[in-house]
Amino acid sequence: MISAEEIHAKVQELGKKIDAHYANSDKELVLIGLLRGSVIFMADLCRAINKTHELDFMTVSSYGGNTTSSRDVRILKDLDGEIRGKDILVVEDIIDSGNTLSKVLEILSTRHPNSIELCTLVSKPSRREIDLDVKFLGFEVEDKFIVGYGLDYDQKYRHIPFIGEIGL
Numbered sequence: 040m041i042s043a044e045e046i047h048a049k050v051q052e053l054g055k056k057i058d059a060h061y062a063n064s065d066k067e068l069v070l071i072g073l074l075r076g077s078v079i080f081m082a083d084l085c086r087a088i089n090k091t092h093e094l095d096f097m098t099v100s101s102y103g104g105n106t107t108s109s110r111d112v113r114i115l116k117d118l119d120g121e122i123r124g125k126d127i128l129v130v131e132d133i134i135d136s137g138n139t140l141s142k143v144l145e146i147l148s149t150r151h152p153n154s155i156e157l158c159t160l161v162s163k164p165s166r167r168e169i170d171l172d173v174k175f176l177g178f179e180v181e182d183k184f185i186v187g188y189g190l191d192y193d194q195k196y197r198h199i200p201f202i203g204e205i206g207l
């Protein structure tokens with residue numbers, strides 16, 4: 040669906056946009072990756088950004104009842120560092136319903152960062168249940184189940200260098 044070359048070009052483009060966006064900020068920049076899906080994207084994206092920054096990671100798990108509104112996000116691994124007063128860029132592999140990121144934003148906002156922006160490699164707009172302002176977006180895709188470049192099916196296929204649809 041998306042070749043390794045297309046992903047590489049997009050990551051370079053996003054890196055330039057991120058550099059331009061934060062060029063005039065004198066605050067520390069921290070990229071926060073949500074484990075595990077963001078790892079491959081994060082590794083490439085951080086090397087496409089020239090501005091000095093830190094990396095931190097968080098693991099969250101969606102769980103809950105039958106309706107979206109009852110879903111919640113549990114922190115399984117919290118950030119290692121403080122984010123107060125810093126520019127925060129949350130890095131995701133994919134936004135689907137938006138539930139995960141919206142809850143993560145809620146949690147991070149209470150820690151008084153200077154700013155929070157979102158960067159996702161892939162978005163499935165037709166699946167969105169919660170509106171999110173995504174400043175840095177790679178690709179919009181249809182509602183197909185995709186794997187590769189960090190995206191998994193049952194924890195597998197994250198290592199594939201391109202993104203492909205998997206027939207379920």
Ligand SMILES: O=P(O)(O)OC[C@H]1O[C@H](OP(=O)(O)OP(=O)(O)O)[C@H](O)[C@@H]1O
Binds near residue numbers: 074077101133139
């Ligand atoms: O927008 P949403 O509907 O909340 O879905 C998107 C989330 O789902 C995936 O994570 P998953 O829980 O599969 O964990 P992973 O990062 O380890 O793959 C993905 O990495 C996002 O975090």
Ligand code: HPA
Binds near residue numbers: 186192
């Ligand atoms: O299409 C997908 N692939 C892998 N993980 C996902 N999480 C939400 N959508 C997807």
